[in-house]
Amino acid sequence: MADDERKTHIFRVIGKTLDETGQVVDEPSAYLDIERSEYFKLVEGGGPDWKQTNVRLKWYMDDTGKVPNPSRETTTRKIIPPDEEDPDKPSVWFEVDTIDRIKIQDADQVIYHSFDNSAENMGRKVAVRRIVNYETTVDDDYPEGGVIPKEDYQKKASTKDKEQYLDFEFVQKRAFRDADQVYAISYNNQPLIDAAEMPDRSYSPGQINPPWRLDPLQNIVNVNFGSLAVEFSDESFIEIPQIVPPSKKMLWSIWFRAPAESLAAAKAEFEAWRDSGIDRAPLTGIVPIAVFGSPRTARKFDVAFREVGTIPAITNYIWDTSICGWRQNGPTTPAQPEQVAYYVFNDETRNIDPSYIGIDCSGDVPKLSVNIVMPSNNLASFEGAWPAIKTTDRPAAMGLYGTVTATAECTPPVNNHAPGDGSICDLEHKPSVLPFNDITNTDTYESNAEVVMGYRPETFRTVPAGNVGELSFGELMSSAALGGGQKVTPDEWHHLLLSIDLTNSCSTDGVLSDGTTFGTLNDTEGHRTSSACRMWISFDDVNLTKKALSSYWPSGYSDPNAILPVNGYYVADDVTVSMSRTIDDCWGNNITNVQVQQQPKFRYTPAAFAPGKVSFPAAAPFVDMSKRIEMGEAQVFTGVTVDSSQQNVRRAFITKDGSPAPLKKASDLLGKKPEILVHGSANWKKARNTGTLADPNNNLGGVVVGQIEKFKPNPKLGK
Structure with missing residues (x-):
């Protein structure tokens, strides 16, 4: 029929x-x-x-x-x-x-x-x-x-x-x-x-x-x-009501899709700030995907001066032919305190980026960016880096022997010198005749890194911080490191599988040079890294390692999934100098300058990271930075990580044809369900978490602001 x-x-x-x-x-x-x-x-x-x-x-x-x-x-x-x-x-x-x-x-x-x-x-x-x-x-x-x-x-x-x-x-x-x-x-x-x-x-x-x-x-x-997916309009967001507890291990699986207009808006916003000369507002140049943790601040600092020793009394001498000897020329300049510049905190702070997963639009192409800001009281220790003079040791007084004029009746006490004018440096030094002094100046340094580098919390990142205006972070980056990060194609679905393990401490050493050689610094950071934290990223079903994983992977390190905090990477590229050099000052003194600096060292034991409340894309006070974006599915696990180089691991989150895997596969793999799960347009629109942190008998939704609409196509790579 x-x-x-x-x-x-x-x-x-x-x-x-x-x-x-x-x-x-x-x-x-x-x-x-x-x-x-x-x-x-x-x-x-x-x-x-x-x-x-x-x-x-x-x-x-x-x-x-x-x-x-x-x-x-x-x-x-x-x-x-x-x-x-x-x-x-x-x-x-x-x-x-x-x-x-x-x-x-x-x-x-x-x-x-x-x-x-x-x-x-x-x-x-x-x-x-x-x-x-x-x-x-x-x-x-x-x-x-x-x-x-x-x-x-x-x-x-x-x-x-x-x-x-x-x-x-x-x-x-x-x-x-x-x-x-x-x-x-x-x-x-x-x-x-x-x-x-x-x-x-x-x-x-x-x-x-x-x-x-x-x-x-x-x-x-x-x-x-x-619909599995939703579209957030500009300045729209949801905030999950449950608080994610602290953990040293986290796993995120997120499907997202960024319109070209949103990426262009973020780039224009960054360029406008770059030319403004004002403090950068958090998330400038970023298209947020997820923001978590509390708002963060950095301390401001000023240049100050401190007394570190005494500048010696100075007496000037000239060769007097009338007495055929050295004569004091003018009054002695008395000794005075020696002051040097260093950095100190003031009472001001500025707002900085929170922890986020987003798209960095400050460069030539938009790149996936992960920014994990650690607790403000979880401080690193520094030695040697950013040296500032602590003390000086100089003689109480010294003489400067000036120009010599020779006559037939009175020649300077130096052989083989014809009559005429000349400085001491033009003469042969005969210490037994000429007043010639041996002087030692010693400068002892200490690290000023607690201020210059510790002004902000320790941060783990995937792309250089210099991309978004934190220039002090990126100034030692090599071209290879600056090239890190993954390109985000506009108007196509992407999948991020991110694992972070903060169990290990992070320890790096810079180079202490004698002033004659400095060695190779850039792209050798792994040789000066003794321990590091770990990160795994699969982006669009492609496992990333080394510099593709993060610009802060220490090059040459044995673990391709190692990651350093920004400051730890900086120290691994830093160099200080301890040396002793003797020179003739051309004023009758043989001066030995001694510089005592410490080897740069960075030591950090990460605390458990507290995601707190999670928002998609960005809740208050960052809502004005939220741009139109499509979200498909989000899972957050704590206490576990996965090795995304294993195909069976990736298949628990993304099918071989590039679609979201059934949810049960992830929970079977990990032996637990996610603490946060936002799945299906209905749950997105209600900010409703169906993960284990939610009470199934009283599953209230969270905060919903702005326009959030059902979106198709559903998540699939390339769609």
Whole structure:
């Protein structure tokens, strides 16, 4: 029988979800489209006594479909999307009334037909097919009550979304017993079978739900689980209400999509700041994806002066031919305190970037940027770096012997010197005759890094901090390091799988030179790194290591997943000088200058990091930096990390064809569920976390600000 000969209509079953109070409510963005047969054909007898009766099936008591026929005996079946992690607590589901028995009036005869829809019924011949999502001609305005005439209903072929699917059992034939006779009843579902997809898995005989089984008079023909994705407009955000506890290990899985207009706006904002001369506002030049932790500040500092020793008294001498000897020239300059500049904190602070995952738009191309700002009281210790003079040791007094004039009667006390003028440096030094002094000046330094580098909390980053205006951080970066980071393609879905392990301490040493050689600094930081923290990133299903992972990977280090805090990397590239050099000052003194500096050292033991409240993309006080962005799914785990170089690890979050993996795969891999899970447009729009931090019996949503709309296409790399 051709499809246009089949008498059917479509009934749209709206999805169910839980509201903020835990009550079951409709989820209008999710639905199942079910084709229902309108006629039941009875054939009796054979030969010349053959008789056919078409019995109209009365599904509803009125035309709206709101009131079902009460004479039917039904069982409500709860249908759950395949990617729901916990079938007992799905984020969305569908309640479909399956027919157990119907009553058919044939003249003065009442006929009952029963349908055994249980797994024990092995008498059905079925075809299992996959029903996938399509947009339809009635999506924007389907009739009240959900009853859709077949002629008004068409799928839009170009909108196929295979990521939303149900495997369904179409009945082809079933056995029917009437008294002592068994009849075979055929169902004309072949057009539906032909139009559906083959599933990518097999099912055992008798296995059902899935594949989902209804009664023979109803067939699922379309599915929509609600959009997985949403679009945040400018200055819109959600804030998850639960507080993520501190941990030294974290794992993030995020799907995001950044419009080209948002990336351009962030770049323009950065360039406007760069030319302004004012303090940079947090997140300038960044398209935020997620912001977490508390707002952060850096301390400001000034140049100050301190007394470190005494400048010696100075007496000037000249050669006096009238006495043929040295004579003091002018009064002695008395000794005076010696002062040098160094840096000290003042009472002011400035706002700096919070912890975030975002897109850095300050360079030639937009790049993925991870910025983890550690607690302000979790300080590193420094030695040697940013040296400032602490003390000086000089003689109490010294003489300067000036120009010598020679005459025939009085030559300077130096051999082989013809009459004429000349400085002491022009003469041969004869210490036994000429007043010639040996002087030693010693300058002892200490590190000023606690101020110059410790003015802000220790920070782990993936791209150079200098990109967004923290120039002191990036000034020693080599071209290889500056080239780190991953390009973000606009208007395409991307997936980030990020793991951070702060268990290890971070220890680096700079170079202490004798002033004659300095060695190779850039791109050798790993040789001066004794321990480091660890980071793993898979971006768009590609595992990253070394400089592709982070500009702050210490080059040459044995661990390709090592990462240093910004200051630790700086110290690994730093050089100080301890040396002793003797010079003739050309004023009658042989001066030895001694410079005593320490080897640069950085030592840091990370505390547990506290994400606190998580917002997407950026909540107050950074909401004015939130730009239009699409979000697909976010999972946050604490206390665990993964090695994203392993393909089975990545497949727990992203399928081989570049779509979000079923949620259960991640929890099975990690042995736990995420603390934060935002999945499905309904949960995004309500800031509702369905992870383990939420109370399933009182799962209130969080803060929602601005316009957040359902978005398609659903997450898939390249879409």
